[in-house]
Amino acid sequence: MKDVFEALIADVRLYLQADEQFTLGYSAEQSQFVRFNHAKVRQAGEVSQASAQLRLIHDGRQAEQQVTLSGDAQLDRQRLIAALEQLRQTLPLLAIDPYLRLDESAWHSHSQQEQPLPALSEVLALLEREAGDLDLVGIYAAGPICRGFASSFGAIGWHQANSFNVDWSLFHENGEAVKANYAGQRWSADDFTARLRLAREQLSFLGRPAVTLKPGSYRAYLAPAAMDEIAGMLCWGGFSAQALATGNSALQRLYNGDAQLHPMVSFSEQVSGSLSPAFSDEGSPRLDVPLIQQGNAMQRLVSARSAAEFELRANGADSYESPCALSLAPGNLPSEQILKRLSTGLYISNLWYLNYSDLPAARMTGLTRFATFWVENGEIQGPVSTMRFDDSLYSLLGSQLEDLTREREMILSTSTYGQRSTGSSHLPGALVKGLTLTL
Amino acid sequence: MFDSSALLRQRFAGLRSTAELFSLRHVKQSHQALSVRRNVAEPPVFSHDEGAMLTVRVNGVEAYAATADLSQTGLQRALEQAEALARQIAPYSLLDLREQPATSARHDHISPNFDQPVPSLADCLGLLAAESASVPKDSRLVDWQASLGLSLVEQTYLNSAGAELRHAQRFLFPGLSVTASDGQDSQSRSLGRDNFGQQGGFEIVERCGLVGAARLVADQALQLLLAPNTPSGARDLLLMPDQMMLQIHESIGHPLEMDRILGDERNYAGTSFVKASDFGHLQYGSELLNVTFDPTIGEELASYSFDDDGTPASKQFLIHNGLLLRPLGGALSQFRSGLDGVANSRACGWNRAPIDRMANLNIEPGDQSLDQLLQGIEHGILMRTNRSWSIDDARNKFQFGCEWGQLIENGELKGIVKNPNYRGISAQFWRNLAAVGDRSTFQVLGTPNCGKGEPNQVVRVGHASPACVFRQIDVFGGDA
Numbered sequence: 074m075k076d077v078f079e080a081l082i083a084d085v086r087l088y089l090q091a092d093e094q095f096t097l098g099y100s101a102e103q104s105q106f107v108r109f110n111h112a113k114v115r116q117a118g119e120v121s122q123a124s125a126q127l128r129l130i131h132d133g134r135q136a137e138q139q140v141t142l143s144g145d146a147q148l149d150r151q152r153l154i155a156a157l158e159q160l161r162q163t164l165p166l167l168a169i170d171p172y173l174r175l176d177e178s179a180w181h182s183h184s185q186q187e188q189p190l191p192a193l194s195e196v197l198a199l200l201e202r203e204a205g206d207l208d209l210v211g212i213y214a215a216g217p218i219c220r221g222f223a224s225s226f227g228a229i230g231w232h233q234a235n236s237f238n239v240d241w242s243l244f245h246e247n248g249e250a251v252k253a254n255y256a257g258q259r260w261s262a263d264d265f266t267a268r269l270r271l272a273r274e275q276l277s278f279l280g281r282p283a284v285t286l287k288p289g290s291y292r293a294y295l296a297p298a299a300m301d302e303i304a305g306m307l308c309w310g311g312f313s314a315q316a317l318a319t320g321n322s323a324l325q326r327l328y329n330g331d332a333q334l335h336p337m338v339s340f341s342e343q344v345s346g347s348l349s350p351a352f353s354d355e356g357s358p359r360l361d362v363p364l365i366q367q368g369n370a371m372q373r374l375v376s377a378r379s380a381a382e383f384e385l386r387a388n389g390a391d392s393y394e395s396p397c398a399l400s401l402a403p404g405n406l407p408s409e410q411i412l413k414r415l416s417t418g419l420y421i422s423n424l425w426y427l428n429y430s431d432l433p434a435a436r437m438t439g440l441t442r443f444a445t446f447w448v449e450n451g452e453i454q455g456p457v458s459t460m461r462f463d464d465s466l467y468s469l470l471g472s473q474l475e476d477l478t479r480e481r482e483m484i485l486s487t488s489t490y491g492q493r494s495t496g497s498s499h500l501p502g503a504l505v506k507g508l509t510l511t512l
Numbered sequence: 513m514f515d516s517s518a519l520l521r522q523r524f525a526g527l528r529s530t531a532e533l534f535s536l537r538h539v540k541q542s543h544q545a546l547s548v549r550r551n552v553a554e555p556p557v558f559s560h561d562e563g564a565m566l567t568v569r570v571n572g573v574e575a576y577a578a579t580a581d582l583s584q585t586g587l588q589r590a591l592e593q594a595e596a597l598a599r600q601i602a603p604y605s606l607l608d609l610r611e612q613p614a615t616s617a618r619h620d621h622i623s624p625n626f627d628q629p630v631p632s633l634a635d636c637l638g639l640l641a642a643e644s645a646s647v648p649k650d651s652r653l654v655d656w657q658a659s660l661g662l663s664l665v666e667q668t669y670l671n672s673a674g675a676e677l678r679h680a681q682r683f684l685f686p687g688l689s690v691t692a693s694d695g696q697d698s699q700s701r702s703l704g705r706d707n708f709g710q711q712g713g714f715e716i717v718e719r720c721g722l723v724g725a726a727r728l729v730a731d732q733a734l735q736l737l738l739a740p741n742t743p744s745g746a747r748d749l750l751l752m753p754d755q756m757m758l759q760i761h762e763s764i765g766h767p768l769e770m771d772r773i774l775g776d777e778r779n780y781a782g783t784s785f786v787k788a789s790d791f792g793h794l795q796y797g798s799e800l801l802n803v804t805f806d807p808t809i810g811e812e813l814a815s816y817s818f819d820d821d822g823t824p825a826s827k828q829f830l831i832h833n834g835l836l837l838r839p840l841g842g843a844l845s846q847f848r849s850g851l852d853g854v855a856n857s858r859a860c861g862w863n864r865a866p867i868d869r870m871a872n873l874n875i876e877p878g879d880q881s882l883d884q885l886l887q888g889i890e891h892g893i894l895m896r897t898n899r900s901w902s903i904d905d906a907r908n909k910f911q912f913g914c915e916w917g918q919l920i921e922n923g924e925l926k927g928i929v930k931n932p933n934y935r936g937i938s939a940q941f942w943r944n945l946a947a948v949g950d951r952s953t954f955q956v957l958g959t960p961n962c963g964k965g966e967p968n969q970v971v972r973v974g975h976a977s978p979a980c981v982f983r984q985i986d987v988f989g990g991d992a
Binding site: 113114166170197200212244252319321325459487488 | 559597601637776864989
């Protein structure tokens with residue numbers, strides 16, 4: 074697919090006029106999507122899609138157009154030229170953009186990974202063998218993903234990887250469920266089988282009599298997947314330079330220096346070693362950025378536009394200034410001691426549907442989902458039915474944080490809105506002294 | 513309009529397949545996003561997207577392939593991919609669809625005022641710039657934005673049973689938001705945005721009330737910044753339509769989606785507290801609750817004549833006088849469950865397959881004016897404009913937050929309060945519905961952002977509602 078991208082770059086260069094500048098983004102994927110319900114195939118399909126994002130800059134003005142690519146070189150050239158012409162006609166209608174900043178460096182980045190993906194027949198047979206007797210529901214999504222970027226300043230980036238993401242739940246007949254995932258770039262039937270068998274083992278705990286809790290404050294362990302939901306909320310503008318400057322960030326008090334998190338808490342944008350492209354959608358090399366160190370705010374994610382507007386230094390952030398590879402430093406709690414250290418409280422595997430009940434106070438609400446257990450004296454007693462929490466981040470990762478696990482999980486995004494995501498997070502679990510349940 | 517139809521018909525006729533049924537769903541959509549933030553125009557963003565999904569049924573097993581290659585060769589290749597996939601998954605397939613009937617309907621559906629031109633890009637930007645510029649100068653007003661999204665969608669569905677269903681729709685999404693901050697706290701007030709969108713022409717901007725609204729919206733943001741927190745405790749709750757739409761969406765719409773009840777969504781969007789056996793029996797709400805699937809209100813976001821599987825759409829009561837009658841289930845879900853449903857099988861584009869979605873899900877108006885609703889409240893709170901939403905995977909335990917709260921005492925509106933939140937349980941909440949506003953309180957609203965499905969899809973949904981009163985709801989404020 075890289076040759077397709079290079080041909081598009083050549084086409085844009087050919088039709089560019091004097092004094093015009095461009096950036097060209099490219100996104101493509103060929104995906105197999107297979108949905109399962111009751112361990113059978115509910116819906117299956119293949120999607121082949123590609124698009125170009127062309128930005129034209131001239132005389133201090135800019136506009137952008139995204140076009141779907143057909144795969145026919147001549148037709149796609151016509152579409153790109155038409156897009157160029159529409160943008161060219163648009164620019165004179167615009168005022169000079171005071172926040173237009175361009176990365177004029179001629180950086181180069183290339184990453185191509187073509188590990189073989191499993192044959193669908195292998196995946197289906199394996200699922201049938203290992204889980205055919207279970208109530209499994211979920212999705213298998215796999216195939217190559219490409220991202221490209223080029224600019225008239227000579228920058229060029231290419232990212233291509235084969236990847237897979239199997240995301241599933243096993244349901245007990247009582248309605249309780251355990252969630253599991255197997256994702257990455259190197260498929261191993263043995264590893265997938267092991268994950269399936271582990272989930273089957275966990276399912277057995279769900280058959281115990283359910284425990285009903287009343288609202289109140291409870292000691293709790295939040296597994297990495299649950300932490301991923303909390304981290305996901307912070308990605309929603311929390312570290313964004315624009316949101317921080319305009320009162321729309323949940324971390325504004327932290328970044329103002331009016332609040333702190335626990336000294337154990339260190340967040341960073343850790344692009345190196347992640348599965349994300351090494352360049353942003355704006356066309357800058359992504360950087361590893363320390364965001365919170367030892368509970369104190371450090372850098373924020375700054376796009377080129379925010380850099381101009383708020384007189385900051387851009388640091389390779391996407392235009393939305395959201396982390397693509399958020400990392401939370403590990404703590405000291407060995408995973409094998411989680412139940413013992415929790416002693417009596419909630420073991421929460423996953424959280425669900427978080428939102429802010431008071432954004433400036435970083436107070437968020439959400440629900441337990443999938444395997445959540447009541448633990449007494451380090452022993453699992455039984456599953457806990459869905460409970461709502463409503464608590465502040467400054468409590469959960471501040472005054473109430475007792476420890477983070479020594480081991481972390483690399484969680485690859487399952488998002489397929491528009492296209493398959495390349496985002497990830499690298500997170501430990503968290504032991505907290507008090508989590509407020511409200512309903 | 514429908515410029516591609518002749519070519520599509522010709523290419524569809526040229527497809528060769530051994531499948532007992534196959535279809536082509538071609539979607540062409542364009543979008544224009546304009547915005548002026550803090551008196552500076554953001555770079556305009558345009559998009560053009562076009563492709564097709566080929567779906568086959570082979571020995572009762574369906575599969576699809578989606579492609580942007582619309583040449584005869586490209587479509588034939590996708591059809592053969594889908595056929596091969598259907599054969600491959602056959603031993604593992606959940607469904608046998610050999611007995612499911614196929615549509616052969618032919619119809620065109622066009623948005624109201626589709627042909628009326630909208631102002632030029634320069635005029636639209638000028639309108640947004642003027643609105644932005646009318647935000648008063650106040651150091652506490654730290655962010656504001658006026659925006660306008662415009663989408664055009666044309667879809668053609670053809671199948672081997674002879675169906676030809678086309679729709680051409682135009683959607684507008686005006687919006688305005690202002691954030692006030694004192695460094696510690698911040699409060700936002702908005703108009704439109706994710707809470708408002710309609711089909712039609714530029715009259716939508718007028719109906720939204722965007723022009724001339726900035727000064728009032730900014731003033732309300734400042735009022736909120738100075739307001740006390742919402743007090744905690746049980747109160748009667750008066751929800752205005754721009755919060756009712758979220759309440760309907762999350763605690764009626766999603767739980768009534770039949771694919772959730774059938775378990776398809778249990779790994780992602782979730783399940784439902786409603787069971788298939790509840791239809792026709794469950795008293796979902798008080799006798800004042802009347803909920804319709806209504807594709808006939810022309811300007812509402814999800815008005816159409818046929819859904820994306822070719823089922824004819826008509827107005828149906830899902831809940832009548834509080835009694836649950838039918839689910840949001842399209843033809844496939846009806847076939848699987850044996851229940852009567854509605855025409856709500858929808859896809860977000862050519863690269864995603866139709867599934868059960870909300871479309872236009874409305875509450876029918878009652879008989880009380882806003883004054884009468886207020887007069888019926890002794891100790892209560894009015895809330896408007898959703899800003900926070902969270903509900904469990906069975907769509908039962910919810911907590912929602914609004915931008916604007918105003919206390920009600922002895923039938924009169926009193927002081928403004930910030931961070932108005934409330935929580936409840938769907939299965940009980942609607943039984944507390946105590947009064948329903950009349951048509952003078954009724955608004956046609958909608959959102960472009962309803963997410964669901966694996967792979968994920970975002971679709972436009974419409975919600976029209978009057979203001980409604982609920983008795984003794986647990987309300988509370990924030991920390992700030």
